[in-house]
Amino acid sequence: MTSARDSLAAWLRDAHAMEGQAETLLSAQIERLQNYPEALPRLRSHLEETKAQRQALERCLEKLGENTSTLKDGTMKMAANLQGWMHALSGDEVLKNTLASAAFEQFEAASYRMLVCAAKIAGEPEIARTCEHIMEQEVSMADWVWSELEPLTEKYLQREMAGMEAKR
Numbered sequence: 001m002t003s004a005r006d007s008l009a010a011w012l013r014d015a016h017a018m019e020g021q022a023e024t025l026l027s028a029q030i031e032r033l034q035n036y037p038e039a040l041p042r043l044r045s046h047l048e049e050t051k052a053q054r055q056a057l058e059r060c061l062e063k064l065g066e067n068t069s070t071l072k073d074g075t076m077k078m079a080a081n082l083q084g085w086m087h088a089l090s091g092d093e094v095l096k097n098t099l100a101s102a103a104f105e106q107f108e109a110a111s112y113r114m115l116v117c118a119a120k121i122a123g124e125p126e127i128a129r130t131c132e133h134i135m136e137q138e139v140s141m142a143d144w145v146w147s148e149l150e151p152l153t154e155k156y157l158q159r160e161m162a163g164m165e166a167k168r
């Protein structure tokens with residue numbers, strides 16, 4: 001039999017790996033962006049949030065008595081790097097990255113919604129509060145990416161039509 005606490009611990013580990021992927025994706029986007037500097041402040045602030053989220057998840061795992069030295073984030077980071085390189089090969093890299101971010105931030109928000117529920121059932125209200133706080137950050141980022149899709153596409157097409165570099 002698996003307890004809610006065991007599932008909670010496993011999902012916190014998954015979330016930690018997911019945030020490792022988020023950190024890699026955001027860092028690469030910030031580094032490669034050239035012609036869309038207006039997006040940088042929000043990307044940078046979410047990168048800082050992401051680092052703090054990983055630390056908060058580690059504290060949640062420690063609270064459950066879990067060994068945090070065995071966290072394995074390598075595979076997810078590799079997947080993020082691979083995706084970054086795939087998008088770099090496309091002529092509209094900035095848009096491909098934004099599409100991926102739109103999906104990724106929603107995925108993160110959904111993961112924390114699940115974690116909040118699991119933490120409550122496992123009798124861990126403090127972990128539930130932490131996950132709820134992170135969920136709000138992800139929802140806010142997801143909303144921002146959603147709202148950026150239109151102006152970004154407009155700017156991309158305008159640059160392209162004017163013969164300016166639009167790719168990134």
Ligand code: MG
Pocket residue numbers: 019022050053108138
């Ligand atoms: Mg995150």
Ligand code: FE
Pocket residue numbers: 022046050105108138141
């Ligand atoms: Fe995020």
